Amino acid sequence: MKIRMTVNGVETSLDVDPGEKLLDVLRRTGHMGVKKGCGSGDCGACAVLFNGRAMNSCLIFAPKADGADIVTAEGLAEGDRLHPIQEAFLAEGAVQCGYCTPGMMISTADLLSRNRDPSEEEIREGLSGNLCRCTGYVKQINAVKAAARAMRKGKSADV
Amino acid sequence: MRYLRATSLEEAWSAMQEGGETARAIGGGVDLALFVPRGVETLVDISGLFRDCEDAPDGGLRIGAGLTLTELAESTSAGRYVGGVVADVLRRVASPLLRNLATVGGTLASAHPWSDVIPLFIALGAEVDLHAGEARRMALEDLVLDRAAMARALITHVQLPAAATGAKAAFEKFTRTGFDVGMLNCACYVVLEDGLCRTARIALGGTPDMARRVREAEAALLGRALDDETIAETAERGAEAAPARDDQRASAEYRRVLAAAGIRRCLERIAAATGGQS
Numbered sequence: 001m002k003i004r005m006t007v008n009g010v011e012t013s014l015d016v017d018p019g020e021k022l023l024d025v026l027r028r029t030g031h032m033g034v035k036k037g038c039g040s041g042d043c044g045a046c047a048v049l050f051n052g053r054a055m056n057s058c059l060i061f062a063p064k065a066d067g068a069d070i071v072t073a074e075g076l077a078e079g080d081r082l083h084p085i086q087e088a089f090l091a092e093g094a095v096q097c098g099y100c101t102p103g104m105m106i107s108t109a110d111l112l113s114r115n116r117d118p119s120e121e122e123i124r125e126g127l128s129g130n131l132c133r134c135t136g137y138v139k140q141i142n143a144v145k146a147a148a149r150a151m152r153k154g155k156s157a158d159v
Numbered sequence: 160m161r162y163l164r165a166t167s168l169e170e171a172w173s174a175m176q177e178g179g180e181t182a183r184a185i186g187g188g189v190d191l192a193l194f195v196p197r198g199v200e201t202l203v204d205i206s207g208l209f210r211d212c213e214d215a216p217d218g219g220l221r222i223g224a225g226l227t228l229t230e231l232a233e234s235t236s237a238g239r240y241v242g243g244v245v246a247d248v249l250r251r252v253a254s255p256l257l258r259n260l261a262t263v264g265g266t267l268a269s270a271h272p273w274s275d276v277i278p279l280f281i282a283l284g285a286e287v288d289l290h291a292g293e294a295r296r297m298a299l300e301d302l303v304l305d306r307a308a309m310a311r312a313l314i315t316h317v318q319l320p321a322a323a324t325g326a327k328a329a330f331e332k333f334t335r336t337g338f339d340v341g342m343l344n345c346a347c348y349v350v351l352e353d354g355l356c357r358t359a360r361i362a363l364g365g366t367p368d369m370a371r372r373v374r375e376a377e378a379a380l381l382g383r384a385l386d387d388e389t390i391a392e393t394a395e396r397g398a399e400a401a402p403a404r405d406d407q408r409a410s411a412e413y414r415r416v417l418a419a420a421g422i423r424r425c426l427e428r429i430a431a432a433t434g435g436q437s
Contacts, residue, residue: 001162018162018202021192040193044256053229053259059192060260061185063162064204107255128338129254 003066007031008075016062022048023057025065026072033073033102037131044130047103048072054110056129073102076109084150085109085143094143096134104130108144116152118144161201165208168290171313174203176292184313186225186265189257206262209315212236218321220245224264224314228252228276231263240319241283241348242432244328248279248346251337264314270303270369273340277303278364279330280317281372282346288316300362303369323350323358327432329425332365333417341365342409345397345421349385349429356380356389361397361425363418367406375400376422385430394423 004013007026016025023046026034037045039058046057049071076083085108088094095101104127111118111126118126123144124137132140165171175182178201185191186206191199209223212234220240222231231237232249252258252275266276267287277299285299291312299317302308332344343365350358359380364370376397383389403414 017160019160019195041189041257044254047256050259053227054256055260056256059187059189059257061162061188061192061202061204063164064188064206066164110255110259125250125337126255128336129256 001063003063005065005067006069008071018061018063020062021058022050022060022062022065022070025062026057026070031072031074035099035102037099037103042131043100044103044107045100047106047130049075049106049109052110052113054107054129071106071109073105076105083109085112085147088143088147088150089140092139092143092146094139096132096136096139100130100132100134104132104140108147111144112148112151116148118148120145160195160199162204163201164204168205168208168313168315171203171205171208172290172292174201175311175313177201178203184268186262186268187227187260189261189265190269205264205313209264214239215318215321220319222263222317222319224262224267224316226263228258228261228263228266229255232258241322241326241328244330245279245283245319248275248330251332252276254338263317267299267303267317268309268314270306270309272367272369273344273365274370275330275332275341275344275364278344278346278362278370279328280319281362281370282330282348282360283322283328284320284348284360286318286320287314288318289313290315300371304371323352325352325433326350326358327429329428329432331421331424333421340408343401343403343414343417343421344370345418345425347422347425347429349380349426351385351433354384356383356385361393361422363397363401363421365408366402366414366418367404367408368402371402373397373400373418380426385426385433390423390426390430393426394419397422 035045037043041056041059048057181200184203209225211223215221232246237245281300289312328348330346332341334341346362348360359377379393379396398415398419401418403411
């Protein structure tokens, strides 16, 4: 069946199998920042913004995305200019091995779009669906705080 | 496989009728995305329908089945209902990534014994509006035990009744993190009138069986002041009456200890919120 969706601002029309997951559709169309970790909604590496909310793309049937606006971690940047969330993850060393990073940044984007000054507890809750296989979360939490500070200073357009 | 995003109840029901045993209704689709049972050929996505959440005319809360758990948690109506307990509990269910996808209707239809939402809604006295050719309403407590009724019907709304003045509710779950499936959970709803308990609903979930009320514990509360002695006795009754069983997460014995602790903590919080335990 055919679906139409917007991925990182680009309208796209493609054939999908009705049982296929959005994660697999995105990866096979070149959006490799969407990572496949567990494939069962536990790790959050596949998170994308789906109409502005962060979700596990491994749990979304592709036809559900018909008409949806999808943003992957790559889509946070504006051309060559990194998003403050991306800059903060780099500056704080929160990238670590890099596998969970795109999902972490997507969860951060959802959180900061609704709360520009989250407490540490709110940050931990906001990232609770994203597992880091390097088993370190301190730098990511610091990165979210730094991104929030940068975004409050108005360095960025809205997510 | 066929996937239909229904644009009306009629269209959804007709696809369910046509598909018979091979059709399944989905909201967010979380459970079906993890596992499609053998023989299922048609998914009827009804998450675009029933997306309203409003204060019912009688003072209750009417929740559209298509709302995501996040949308319900963020709604002003849920924030007001019985001290905001629905919003508070939903913010601790699973992870934001899952709450943004899972719907209220899907959560009830999946009827997981470890669900946090189901015991909370049972304690609040929820009724569920179903469509199975015609509209019908069932108490959530009965519906979650009636797989046959659930399988062949579409959930359209959840109706939480008007809360009496002074109604309080609390929820407690025993997990290492919010994301874990708990060892047990507990929801309490209490109405005090002139300092005495007029209404009490106590539900235990993840026992590890389906959430249900423990009426023996409720009976220990009725007509009494919510003081330390009543709370201790209610917790003890709840532990005795809890339908606890061993599984890989906890022993029956440990679950009884948790049931008592859950009930005690909920009731202590309710007592504190009513301004003292007199």
